[in-house]
Amino acid sequence: MKAIEITKAGEMQLVEREMPQMAAGEILLKLKYVGFCGSDLSTYLGKNPLVQYPRIPGHEISAVIEKIGDAVPDSFTVGQSVTVVPYTNCGQCTSCKQKRFNACRYNQTLGVQRDGAMAEYITVPWQKVLKDEALSDVQLALVEPMTVGFHAVDNGKVTDLDTVMIFGCGMIGSGAIVRAKLRGATVVAVDIDDSKLAIAQQLGADYVINSKDQILHEELEKITNGDGPTVVIEAAGNPITYKSAIEEVAFAGRVVCIGYAGNEVAFPTKLWVQKEMEIMGSRNANPTDFEAVMKYLKQSSLDENVLISRTVEPEQAPQAMKDWSEAPGKILKILVKF
Structure with a gap:
């Protein structure tokens, strides 16, 4: 499958990766749009101390369910439109015990401490998948950054x-x-x-x-x-x-x-x-923040396209990231369309 990789500071390229293997409790997602985040720009510039190279960036996700693994609730079905909560939480640290999962001491965010979603397919634990058929593919990609x-x-x-x-x-x-x-x-x-x-x-x-x-x-x-x-x-x-x-x-x-x-x-x-x-x-976001953003996007009359500076194909992503790095103040959001 195609994937976008930051090979080292200042270098991004389109690569071929093996299809992800789905474990029990996981869902295979086919990506529709993935947004570039400020943390991805920092990784590209070599300024993100949490990242080791090479790294697939991306955690602002719009996708459809391609396949469902064992031990996944029946409420998930193939073809549903979804977004993803891209953070992990250990459940045992002081933050998690207070249900402030966003500040988990051992959090690993997609595209930062682990490979992200800038690829044709990813697997995700079902607990991190949020479905909403009322939102468009573009809106779903804007959920996480707004949270x-x-x-x-x-x-x-x-x-x-x-x-x-x-x-x-x-x-x-x-x-x-x-x-x-x-x-x-x-x-x-x-x-x-x-x-x-x-x-x-x-x-x-x-x-x-x-x-x-x-x-x-x-x-x-x-x-x-x-x-x-x-x-x-x-x-x-x-x-x-x-x-x-x-x-x-x-x-x-x-x-x-x-x-x-x-x-x-x-x-x-x-x-x-x-x-x-x-x-x-203030770090990341909690599940209630995701719910609030999704509710807003469904009820608002705002044209969400005002938030999107560019939409590019995977082959154009390296140049788009280079352009952003050279004029960061002029870009609000770049979406990669898979």
Whole structure:
């Protein structure tokens, strides 16, 4: 079968791999679309410390059930359209015991610690397969990347009384914008790319700020009457936005961190203490986040194609990844169509 492999940093190619062998309790999936994630870009650039090469990337999945193994519930049938929860969980660590499976100490994500879904076929334990015939193949491929932003909003305990500022309007930030609006919050989207800010407005952002062209603090002062946003979600992974999140969040506010900054971040502990702010991480997503995104995609009037920058064939994937690596700020989502 065809598979897309990151052979080493800066090198991606189309390869032939053996068909996966299906074990008891597993389902064989035929891939329809797989999205490139920011973690795949980091792997391609040689900046992902969790990856060993060669690696098949991909964990944003749209597929159909090709074959069903033994010991799989009868509710799964051949031909069903599905997506996949791409994380493992051990069930025994402190996170799992609290049912926070997304933060499992021993998690292995498809395409990161183990080979992913950029191939014609994969096998998956039935417990990780989510079926929904009402969603299109493209929508199913957008579920997982949107769940990460949904989960961050959940961690931030966002309500309709909050003003939520979101740093970074990529795919994860887009999910956070959608979820915060569904919670009834006032949403401020911040980025340095006007095209992404235009999409943020289509997703429901009440205010957009280009922090390259506008003075962030002054704009927030006007929007919040000098109080600052009650919740800040950092989805840019930049030391500058990490520091701004601490500086701009309201007193007694919450800062939720999704992005990985490339360098260590120093900030004044005085603000942390004086504001009595909560600073928390947000990793992956839980099953309820998947349910919420799937419900949103079924009920929303949004044309999900606004979230997709390019759709390519497997043969075009290496060039698409090279293009993304050279202009990362211009790409929201690349889908590979199998």
